[in-house]
Amino acid sequence: MSTAITRTAADRQRQRKKWVLAQRAAPFVFMTPAVIFLAVYLLYPLVSSFRLSFVNWNGLGDTAVFVGLDNWVRLLHDGVFWHSAWNNILLALFSIVIQLPIALVLAVVLDEASKGSRILKILYFIPLLMSSVALGVLFKNIYDPNFGPINSILDAMGLYGWAHDWLGDPRYALGSVIAVVLWQNIPFYMVLFLAGLASFPREITEAARLDGASQTTIFWRLKLPHLQGTFRTAVLLATIGSMRYFDLIYVMTEGGPENASQVMASYMYKQVFASFELGYGTTVAAAMFIIITVIAAVAFRLSKRFETEV
Amino acid sequence: MQFKPSRTFTRLLGSAAVAALVPLAAQAQETKTITSWDLRSDTTTAGIVRDAMDRFEEANPGYVVEDSHFANDAYKTKLKIAFGANEPPCIFASWGGGPLKEYVDSDQVVDLTPYLDANPEFKDRFVPASFGPVTFNDKIYGLPAENTAVAVIFYNTEIFDELDLTPPETWDELMNVINVLNENNIAPFALANKNKWPGSMYFVLLADRIGGPEAFRKAAAREEGGSFEDPVFIEAGERLQELVEADAFARGYNGLDYDVGGSRRLLYADRAAMELMGSWEMATIRNENPEFAEKVDFFTFPSVPDGKGDPSNVVGTLGDNYVSISSACPYKDKAFELLTYLTNDDAAAARLADQRVMPLKGITTEDPFLNKVLEVVGEAGSVQLWYDQELPPALGEVHKDTVQQLFGLSITPEEAAAEMEQAAQAEAQQ
Numbered sequence: 195m196s197t198a199i200t201r202t203a204a205d206r207q208r209q210r211k212k213w214v215l216a217q218r219a220a221p222f223v224f225m226t227p228a229v230i231f232l233a234v235y236l237l238y239p240l241v242s243s244f245r246l247s248f249v250n251w252n253g254l255g256d257t258a259v260f261v262g263l264d265n266w267v268r269l270l271h272d273g274v275f276w277h278s279a280w281n282n283i284l285l286a287l288f289s290i291v292i293q294l295p296i297a298l299v300l301a302v303v304l305d306e307a308s309k310g311s312r313i314l315k316i317l318y319f320i321p322l323l324m325s326s327v328a329l330g331v332l333f334k335n336i337y338d339p340n341f342g343p344i345n346s347i348l349d350a351m352g353l354y355g356w357a358h359d360w361l362g363d364p365r366y367a368l369g370s371v372i373a374v375v376l377w378q379n380i381p382f383y384m385v386l387f388l389a390g391l392a393s394f395p396r397e398i399t400e401a402a403r404l405d406g407a408s409q410t411t412i413f414w415r416l417k418l419p420h421l422q423g424t425f426r427t428a429v430l431l432a433t434i435g436s437m438r439y440f441d442l443i444y445v446m447t448e449g450g451p452e453n454a455s456q457v458m459a460s461y462m463y464k465q466v467f468a469s470f471e472l473g474y475g476t477t478v479a480a481a482m483f484i485i486i487t488v489i490a491a492v493a494f495r496l497s498k499r500f501e502t503e504v
Numbered sequence: 505m506q507f508k509p510s511r512t513f514t515r516l517l518g519s520a521a522v523a524a525l526v527p528l529a530a531q532a533q534e535t536k537t538i539t540s541w542d543l544r545s546d547t548t549t550a551g552i553v554r555d556a557m558d559r560f561e562e563a564n565p566g567y568v569v570e571d572s573h574f575a576n577d578a579y580k581t582k583l584k585i586a587f588g589a590n591e592p593p594c595i596f597a598s599w600g601g602g603p604l605k606e607y608v609d610s611d612q613v614v615d616l617t618p619y620l621d622a623n624p625e626f627k628d629r630f631v632p633a634s635f636g637p638v639t640f641n642d643k644i645y646g647l648p649a650e651n652t653a654v655a656v657i658f659y660n661t662e663i664f665d666e667l668d669l670t671p672p673e674t675w676d677e678l679m680n681v682i683n684v685l686n687e688n689n690i691a692p693f694a695l696a697n698k699n700k701w702p703g704s705m706y707f708v709l710l711a712d713r714i715g716g717p718e719a720f721r722k723a724a725a726r727e728e729g730g731s732f733e734d735p736v737f738i739e740a741g742e743r744l745q746e747l748v749e750a751d752a753f754a755r756g757y758n759g760l761d762y763d764v765g766g767s768r769r770l771l772y773a774d775r776a777a778m779e780l781m782g783s784w785e786m787a788t789i790r791n792e793n794p795e796f797a798e799k800v801d802f803f804t805f806p807s808v809p810d811g812k813g814d815p816s817n818v819v820g821t822l823g824d825n826y827v828s829i830s831s832a833c834p835y836k837d838k839a840f841e842l843l844t845y846l847t848n849d850d851a852a853a854a855r856l857a858d859q860r861v862m863p864l865k866g867i868t869t870e871d872p873f874l875n876k877v878l879e880v881v882g883e884a885g886s887v888q889l890w891y892d893q894e895l896p897p898a899l900g901e902v903h904k905d906t907v908q909q910l911f912g913l914s915i916t917p918e919e920a921a922a923e924m925e926q927a928a929q930a931e932a933q934q
Contacts, residue, residue, distance in 0.1 A: 250934060252897075253588040255610025259934075331764060339756030340770060362698070362759025364912060450698060451758040452909050467581045470606055470897040472588070 240483070246476040253472035265477035275478060278449075278456040279485060285372055285457065286436035286489075293376045294383055294428055298421070301387030302413060315388075322381040330445025333374050337361050337446075361447055364454035371443050371455045378442065379435070383428050390424035391417065426497040433493050437486045458482045538839055540571045541586075542597035542825065543579040546791075549650075552854040553846065560845040567838055576763065587612055587830070594833035595842060597825040600637030600646055601893040602900055604828065608640050614829040615643045619840045626844060634822035634863035637889045647847045648823020651860040652881055653782040655705045655819045656802040658789075663690060663777045671803035673815075675743075678806045682752045685777050691754035693747075694776035696766035697911055698759050700904035701892055705780050706747070707907045708819050708891050709805040710740035716813040717886045723925075724895060726932045732924035741910050741917025743808065748913055758912055765792070772796050780805070782820060783877045787859045802873075804880055814885040821889050822863035822881065902927040 247265050251258035269275055300318060304311045321329070336342050337360035345357040360370040394417060402412050440459035443449065449456035449464060456464075458478060466475030540557070544550040550573045557569040572593070574582055580603075586592045587607055598604045607613050620627040630648060638646035659671065667688055672678040682692040697703035711720060715736030722730025723737075747753070754776045760766030768785075770776035772793050779785065783802075790797040807815040827846055829839045845851065852862040861867060861874055869875060881887070892900035906923050909915035915923075 252606050252610070253584065254606055255612060257610050334761055334764060334766075337759075338766070339759070340754060340775060341773070359756040359759060362756040364914065367759065447759065448698065450700075450908065452905075452912050452914055464901065467584055468897065469901045470584070470603070 243476050243483075244480050246473055247480045249473045250471075251473045252470040253466065254470075258473070261473070265474050268474065269477050269481055274453050274456060275458070275461060275481070277453060278458045278461045281368060281455065282437045282439065282457050284368070285375065285439055286433045288372055289376060289379070289432040289436050290429055293380055294425070294432060297380045297383035297428075298387050298425075300380070300384045301391060302417060304384070305388060305391040306409075318384060319381045321378045324378075326378070326441035327445050329374065329378060330442050334361065334446055337370055362451055364452050367447055367451060367454040371446055374446070375439065375442055379432075383432070386428055386431075387421060387424060390421045394420050430490065430493050430497065434486060434490050437489060438482065458485075534566070535568045536566055536835055536838070538567060538569050538595065538833070538835060538842060539593040540569055540595045540842075541579070541583065541593040542571070542573055542827070543576050544573050544597075544650075545575045548858055549855075549860075552851065552858060555854060556845045556848075556851045557842070559850065560842050563845075564838065564841070567835070569842060590832065592830040592832050594835070594839050595827055595829050595846075597649065597827050598646065599821060599824065599890070599893040600826045601889050602896045603893065604638060604645060604826070605640055606897060607830075608645055612831050613645050614831055614833070614836055614839075616645060616647065616829070616840065616843075617643045620644060623844070626848075629849075629864050631822055631863040631865055633887055636887070637821060637823070637894065638826050638828070646823075646826030646828040647843050648863045649825055649827045649843075649847050649851075650855065650862065651784060651824040652822050652863050652877060653784050653820045653824035654877065654881060654884075654887070655709060655780060655782055656804055656877075656880065657778050657780050658771070658785060658800055658802045659778045660771065660774065660799055661801050662799045663774065671801075672806045673803075674806050675808050679750060681778075682747070682750050686751050690774070691770065691776040692752045692778055693754065693757075694767040694770035694779045695753045695757040696760035696762035697757050697908060698761045698766070699763065700908050701890065702762050702767070702781065703757075703911050704890065704892055704904055704907050705782075705819065706744055707740055707903075707910070708888060709780070710743045710808065711736055712817050712819060712886075712888055713805065713808040713811040713813040713815060714739050714743070715811075717817065717888050720888065720891070723928065726928065732928050733918075733921045737921045737924070738917045741920050744907075744910050745913060745917065748911060753911075758908060768792065771800075782824070784824065784860070786873050790859065802876070816880075816883050817886045817888065818880060818884040819888045819890065821893070822887055896931055899924075899927055899931050 246258075248260060248262060249258040250261050250264070304315055304318070307314075324332075336344060339345055339357070339359045339362065342360075344360065348354070348357040358366050360366050398416060399412055402416060407415070438459055439457055440463070443455055443457055444460050444463065447455045449460040453461075459482065462475050462478040462482065464475075465471045465478055469475075540553075542550075542553065544553055550571075553573075554571060557571055561567060561569060579597075583592070583596060583598070587610075592612060598607075604613070634648040635644050638644055638648075657671075663685075664670070667684055669681050669684060670677075672681050685692045695702055708720075715734065719730075719734050719736040721727075723732045723734060724730070754767075754770050767776075767779055767781075768789065771779055771789075786797070786800070786802075789800060804815070804818070827843055829836055829843065833839050847862065849864075852864055852867065855862055856867070856869055856874070859871060859874060861869065861878060867878070869878070888894075891903050894900075895903060902924060906915065906920040910917065910920050
């Protein structure tokens, strides 16, 4: 009997050990598919694109030639690349300064005006539903210097001096394109803020109103602080999104004229697909990766610090 | 007992053999697919290609042609990716020149010379010059399939009649036409230069008129004495900017998109009187605006004072587009047979009915416009392929970029020439 009892006790202990082991191993087992997925579709391409930045290659056959840091040196001296990067930064700044506040105001207003707001929500959401290519073609026509409505309206109002060559003049091309990008993405941030506001308890607004607080006070003192976290997320998303922006700009101007509206992603596309310089184009992509990572890290750090201060 | 394992073994072997044979058998009995990509994105021209493929399929039971058609810019990208991934279509269309050479240099295109040598009668139908852009190291890599396309100046005859203008033959006459049109509030030229290649045509024609085809050939081939800083190219830049300063182009030219009709719209609305464009533009105008097509005619680019180039020279391609076979194609012989169906007399006749002239000897047509194009080509001293298609891709991009800058007056002709020469030297070093 005693041996049987000790055996079962030992068994139990062994079993518990197994259980503990299994529990420890479980996370790794569950993570394996994700890790494999990340390794194959993220890590491997990342490493191999950094590897490609050290070769000269047209992307065809076994014609790659190792050139060491040549591509990186060329990148450092490439004015067009830095100009593109600057355009990305401008786009990010404009989205934070113009796009986010407009989205915020829209979200607050829509959240307040419960009647009929559903229709407005849908209306404001439309730009996000349209494909960038369709939007690009649409705005190419709107900006058309000879037939487009913008210049026609300005001409009709007698403001001849205001009618410009919106997409063909290097001075206006970037601004014209950025305006459309901002407009297109406002709905996205509006929805983000609306979601943030949805978690704001109604009773608090009602209580504040009973205490005689005005709409503006409620907005500044209650809702805005409540949206802090959402706002930080929005800033981060807008920054990273702007740094890798591509589609609308490509359709409307292809980065032109004279590289005026070139961004890093369109410049990379031009190098890889128009110039057949896969090596250098990949260097641009790798530089983009580094720049975006640094900016995202800084933005993240800043928002963390902001969080502890408030 | 000894049989047992060996029986399983044989069974295994047998099933493996069956498994291996099944696809083979299926292939033998059913279909062999030949894939084909081109940029005949409108239904008429794609239909002509498909008809030829149907005839091929009928004559070759067991073979199926899978054709895909793409829009211009998307096609260039798609082809590049497919070749880069080593999964190109069996047969594909291109313009020859620099980009095709990239594929040839990486051993991804089939040399058609042996096939053509075996079919001399078929080959001799083509105008010899048409093989120029697809010939590398004396080997032919493509067949001219679609059209004879040269850059000419289309003009609105009604406007010219009203203002008592005649097609200019010299630079001074051209400047006069520009002045008269401007005085009457009609933009002289419609130009959609977002795409950069339409503007490039002016530069190429100017360089050809000023220095003849030699200057470019020497510079591109990096021959002794050849340079993109040659005075010929600097003068071409100066003349181009002279046009810009004379207000020769309708407002917004550097931002208008040719693919969505940015330039033709100006012609249709009588807001511009002329357009320098490939002769394919006539078919486009006839499809888009048949009424307007009635009052369109064309003239060739005028001569330039003291120009060494023969004013009868043309810029364009005899064979817009070429069709080639990729090395990855499993049925190369049949693919060549398919190419012959795509470029035989039946296909040529169908294209002629669609107002496109394949570069075949002695081809005749009733259409006065096409006859005029054929006449121009027949008298031409030389045919210069578009620079952006002739040059290696990276250099072609620099060419298009600098020309767009010349149009924008943001660069001097000397700076543009220096930039081209620097890029050409860098390219040659690689």
